[in-house]
Amino acid sequence: VITGSTRLYAIIGDPITHVRTPMSFNAYFAEHGIDAVCMPFHIGGADLKRGWEGLNALLNLDGFIVTAPHKQEAARLCDTLVDDGRHVGIVNTVRREPDGSYCGTLLDGRGFVAGLRSKGHDPAGARIYIAGAGGAGNALAFALAANAASAITIHNRTRSRAADLVERLGRAYPVTDVSLGTADASGHDIVVNATSLGLEPDDPFSFDLATVSPQALVAEVVMMPKMTPLLCAAQARGHRIHYGTLMLDGQLNEMMGFFGLRAAHSNSAAAIA
Numbered sequence: 278v279i280t281g282s283t284r285l286y287a288i289i290g291d292p293i294t295h296v297r298t299p300m301s302f303n304a305y306f307a308e309h310g311i312d313a314v315c316m317p318f319h320i321g322g323a324d325l326k327r328g329w330e331g332l333n334a335l336l337n338l339d340g341f342i343v344t345a346p347h348k349q350e351a352a353r354l355c356d357t358l359v360d361d362g363r364h365v366g367i368v369n370t371v372r373r374e375p376d377g378s379y380c381g382t383l384l385d386g387r388g389f390v391a392g393l394r395s396k397g398h399d400p401a402g403a404r405i406y407i408a409g410a411g412g413a414g415n416a417l418a419f420a421l422a423a424n425a426a427s428a429i430t431i432h433n434r435t436r437s438r439a440a441d442l443v444e445r446l447g448r449a450y451p452v453t454d455v456s457l458g459t460a461d462a463s464g465h466d467i468v469v470n471a472t473s474l475g476l477e478p479d480d481p482f483s484f485d486l487a488t489v490s491p492q493a494l495v496a497e498v499v500m501m502p503k504m505t506p507l508l509c510a511a512q513a514r515g516h517r518i519h520y521g522t523l524m525l526d527g528q529l530n531e532m533m534g535f536f537g538l539r540a541a542h543s544n545s546a547a548a549i550a
């Protein structure tokens with residue numbers, strides 16, 4: 278029941294109709310008896326500054342999730358950035374602090390790691406290949422390095438973006454063997470498509486699947502379709518595969534933790550299954 282004391286959470290984006298956050302948050306709140314509600318706020322692409330001022334006026338709004346195209350500008354509007362939000366300079370989760378300031382972070386990468394672990398794949402000690410050096414590629418790279426991946430190779434269509442990520446990642450995590458890659462993904466335990474290729478059925482693959490070693494796990498960040506052409510082809514070649522949706526599922530618990538709402542004995546994976 279929504280009462281006068283119910284706390285508000287939101288997801289902001291443009292478009293907004295495709296988002297799953299309200300369903301997963303509200304199911305979590307109901308399951309854990311938390312007096313809060315999450316709503317979708319459609320804020321136009323060019324209107325974030327004005328929208329932010331509106332959010333700022335809502336004193337019972339404790340935080341919000343940020344999706345495309347607002348992740349970069351939201352980082353600029355935050356008062357503080359922490360963890361991967363600070364490393365990457367984009368945010369997807371923003372919390373209002375008791376003093377009214379905004380603290381932003383990026384939980385995509387942590388969600389990916391949690392998703393891997395939920396399926397029994399530990400990134401610690403693994404050699405990981407990431408195709409993509411955009412928001413998702415950056416998020417994955419920093420979270421996998423923070424979770425003790427032994428080596429991370431970055432490949433991207435625009436090579437300068439990959440080189441920039443390699444440089445920043447290597448500086449932040451000097452013990453990780455970080456390198457600039459090509460479309461050849463051989464010699465890795467986990468190979469991830471972190472580009473937007475795969476949304477369309479005719480998209481090419483972001484790397485050469487034929488080079489991937491037979492034991493390697495092939496993973497996606499693309500969520501729709503769940504079974505991307507890459508995952509279909511990888512499965513047909515006998516690889517273990519890992520869905521892009523698991524990255525989002527893995528984030529719920531991280532988001533609740535960031536908002537200070539994580540239940541003591543959370544079984545959030547069940548809540549969003």
Ligand SMILES: NC(=O)c1ccc[n+]([C@@H]2O[C@H](COP(=O)([O-])OP(=O)(O)OC[C@H]3O[C@@H](n4cnc5c(N)ncnc54)[C@H](OP(=O)(O)O)[C@@H]3O)[C@@H](O)[C@H]2O)c1
Binds near residue numbers: 476
């Ligand atoms: N599962 C989740 O929870 C989750 C979370 C966040 C994002 N995602 C998904 O991750 C994907 C990427 O998002 P993003 O935020 O990283 O986007 P982004 O910052 O715009 O980056 C896009 C990436 O895709 C590459 N790319 C785009 N078109 C390409 C093409 N024709 N050929 C080769 N590479 C191409 C870009 O390469 P260039 O640098 O060369 O342009 C860049 O690496 C999207 O599908 C998004 O929905 C999923």
